Amino acid sequence: MTDPNPSDHAFRALADPTRRAIVALLAERDMTIGDVAANFAMTRPAVAKHLRILEAGAVIRVEARGRERINRLDPAGLAAVRHWIEEIDRFWSARLGQLKDAIEAEDNDG
Amino acid sequence: MTDPNPSDHAFRALADPTRRAIVALLAERDMTIGDVAANFAMTRPAVAKHLRILEAGAVIRVEARGRERINRLDPAGLAAVRHWIEEIDRFWSARLGQLKDAIEAEDNDG
DNA sequence: TTGACATGAAACCAAATGATTTCATAAATA
DNA sequence: TATTTATGAAATCATTTGGTTTCATGTCAA
Numbered sequence A, B: 001m002t003d004p005n006p007s008d009h010a011f012r013a014l015a016d017p018t019r020r021a022i023v024a025l026l027a028e029r030d031m032t033i034g035d036v037a038a039n040f041a042m043t044r045p046a047v048a049k050h051l052r053i054l055e056a057g058a059v060i061r062v063e064a065r066g067r068e069r070i071n072r073l074d075p076a077g078l079a080a081v082r083h084w085i086e087e088i089d090r091f092w093s094a095r096l097g098q099l100k101d102a103i104e105a106e107d108n109d110g
Numbered sequence C: 001t002t003g004a005c006a007t008g009a010a011a012c013c014a015a016a017t018g019a020t021t022t023c024a025t026a027a028a029t030a
Numbered sequence D: 001t002a003t004t005t006a007t008g009a010a011a012t013c014a015t016t017t018g019g020t021t022t023c024a025t026g027t028c029a030a
Helices: A007-014 A017-030 A033-037 A044-054 A076-110 B007-014 B015-028 B033-037 B043-055 B077-110
Strands: A062-064 A069-073 B060-065 B068-073
Touching: A007 A017, A007 A044, A007 A076, A007 B043, A017 A033, A017 A044, A017 A062, A017 A069, A017 B007, A017 B077, A033 A044, A033 A069, A062 B033, A069 B043, A076 B015, B007 B015, B007 B043, B007 B077, B015 B033, B015 B060, B015 B068, B015 B077, B033 B043, B033 B068, B043 B060
Parallel strands: none
Antiparallel strands: A062 A069, B060 B068
8 A cells, every 4th residue: 555656755855845946946957066055045955955855756866076966857756756647647537538428328318 | 936836735745655545546536534544544534634635735626515525636736736847847858959959069060 | 285165974953744542513314 | 312423623742854053075276
């Protein structure tokens, strides 16, 4: 029950508004931790923690380059979330289809 | 900063694995709180709280019917999350396009 | 090699979260 | 009407979370 999907970490990563803002930043350009932190009213360690959580959810990838760490968007995490939603939508649409069929059958029966 | 979007509540609602499992259940059929709770190894009040959080995120709608409360999937919450992801993807794709253009220009310049 | 710079890591803290138990209320049923 | 049934609400608790400060480490540059 409540299967431990890989998408679990992605959902967790996107749950925080600061992290979503970070994702929005990284969608436009790659950034070091310091670069990202400069955009928020919190300390660098706090931002670094957020980045690690995003990495755990495969929402970003981190590449060490010298003493810097380049943070880059990773489409995998967002894709996992999107696919989960699409799966739910599939079931939901199937239900709507059944409802429509039932109504039509009802109409035919009078 | 970190704009308080309506989708905030939807992301929050989907962050918990139990709540995602509830969404999966409700995608197949509407259920009372008791029905939902029967699927989990936790008390009904706990499940009721989860349902209220899902409702706050517009992931479900709750309709009172007599002494029962029918919980039904609401596509709005999932749509909000999907749209946010699509927006990020748009920026990301734009960047990939720019990168491709830059590489082609580089090739042409020698 | 010395110093500045980017980051990691650990200890710590307040607030939020997920869950419980207990009691109250309102509606269906015998 | 009396009783069961479905839910709401409040108090409580342990854990997680998001943040801080402080200190250590590794890398670039003068």
